[in-house]
Each structure stands twice: as C-alpha cells, then as structure tokens.
Amino acid sequence: MAGFKFRLEKVLLYKEQLENEVKSKLASLNAQNKRLQEQYASLRQEELFQEQKLSQTPVNEMGERWLIDTYIKALRQDIQQTQKNIAMLETQIKKTQAELAEKAKDRKIMEKLKEKHFEHYKKEEQLKEQRNLDEIASIRFKAQTY
Secondary structure (H helix, E strand, O other), X not given: OOOOOOOOHHHHHHHHHHHHHHHHHXXXXXXXXXXXXXXXXXXXXXXXXXXXXXXXXXXXXXXXXXXXXXXXXXXXXXXXXXHHHHHHHHHHXXXXXXXXHHHHHHHHHHHHHHHHHHHHHHHHHHHHHHHHHHHHHHHHHHXXXX
C-alpha cells in the first residue's frame, strides 16, 4: 500500500514560496518605514531646537540669525521630502499587504485542496480495507461451511 502523494505538491510549495517572498518584501518596507519615521522625528526635533536657538539669538547678530534661519529652511525642505517619502512608502506597504493577502489566499486554497485529496485518499483506503476484511470473512465463512 503506497502512501498519500498530493499531485500538486510542487504547486503548493511554489505558492508558499511566493507568499514568503511577499512577506519578506513587506518586512523590508516596514523596516524602511520605521527608519523614515525615525528620521522624520529627528528632523522635527532639530527644527524645534533651531527655532528655539533662533529666538534666543540677539537681534544684533544678523549673520548668526541668517545662518540659523537658512538652516531651518533647509530642515523644513528635508522634513517635507521625508513626509513625501513616507507617504509613498505607506502606499507601497498597503499594496504589498494586499498582495500578501492574495498570496495567502492562493496558498490556503491549495492547502484545502490537499486536505480534500487526503480525505478522499483515506476514504478509498478504508473502502479497500473493508473489502479485504469482507473477503477474508467470506472465505472463513465458506471454509467453515464445507
């Protein structure tokens, strides 16, 4: 008696591989998002610090005030660019999450198909075993009657 062999096992493995690749991509995007969020927070903190420094700088130090003001403007541009990058990355993350859900759904369909095939296999094996037992019982019964 041979064991159960799912004919589409390679397809199931391929579906699992695709799902794992998307999971890896999503993890990478999430890590990238975390880094950008940290960068954004750092830039905002630096902007606040420089604004405070500017407010404490005496009015008669025009050169120093100009440098700080220029630096604050550059920080604000960096903050805006970081916000844009975060927004684009979050869009990518949402798309990747949807893709992951689709890949997981495909894999689950294949797993359910495998389970159904296994259940069918078990029923066939039980029928074969029952026929063998019936045949043995009938042979014994015939042997006893003669």
